[in-house]
Amino acid sequence: MNTSLANLSAAQLRRAAALKDRIQSLEKDLAKLLGAPAAEKPAPVRKKRKHMSKAARALISAAQKARWAKLKGDKK
DSSP: OOOOGGGSOHHHHHHHHHHHHHHHHHHHHHHHHHTOOOOOOOOOOOOOOOOOOHHHHHHHHHHHHHHHHHHHTOOO
8 A cells, every 4th residue: 555645535534534543542442451551652851950069159159259340340
């Protein structure tokens, strides 16, 4: 069956879509009956967030404040 979708009539396309929906429904029913999980998208994997220590944050903050002071001319 090497029929291109472009060569099918509208009625044939509708019938093909209906058959595909029915097949998917039957596959879900079979999976439920057999106890297997339905073929669904797996949950996205969440990346672990890296935590910065207070000391590291303080160093970054001090360095940024020094850069700002250098740009502004440190009017203090």
